[in-house]
Ligand SMILES: O=C(CO)COP(=O)(O)O
């Protein structure tokens with residue numbers, strides 16, 4: 287994929303996520319790893335109105351090369367790329383239900399999303415919650431480096447979801463699946479929900495290996 291095609295894909299997916307209400311205002315940020323560095327959404331930009339030519343380009347060491355000033359969440363994104371070499375894109379949103387789940391005092395910090403449907407097992411896997419840190423703070427990095435080798439999706443405590451994928455499209459799909467499953471989990475609170483049996487989860491994991 288050419289750099290221009292990646293820029294156009296960032297505009298397309300940013301608009302799509304924003305128009306479907308998956309992150310509001312200037313919240314959320316997206317990065318994509320290139321052969322010669324990274325493309326990242328500018329800080330304080332609305333994902334619905336990105337401009338391809340203003341997207342920030344960074345060198346492989348994270349130095350700003352061109353475009354508008356990058357997202358303040360670079361420590362979050364770089365911690366994922368460091369700990370998860372197969373990651374080619376990282377999507378951070380403030381999507382409503384996943385964010386609500388990140389705020390619940392009784393959510394399981396090791397397993398916030400129970401395996402209730404096959405797609406959450408296939409696309410998202412087990413989701414931990416890391417402790418709250420200030421948006422943009424480098425203090426998030428050790429928490430992410432600790433979890434990212436085993437987890438493609440993480441909830442930032444009292445903040446929202448962050449998901450890595452082997453492509454921009456895969457990371458967006460996983461973020462959407464995480465949001466939809468968080469919605470089911472919240473709506474099902476108090477109901478007697480059946481979880482997938484362990485054998486079904488093992489079969490899904492063997493058939494659709496998460497990257
Ligand atoms: O979601 C955000 C912070 O967590 C948005 O920050 P940026 O505007 O710097 O990308």
Ligand SMILES: [Zn+2]
Pocket residue numbers: 313314378379380421445446
């Ligand atoms: Zn955020």
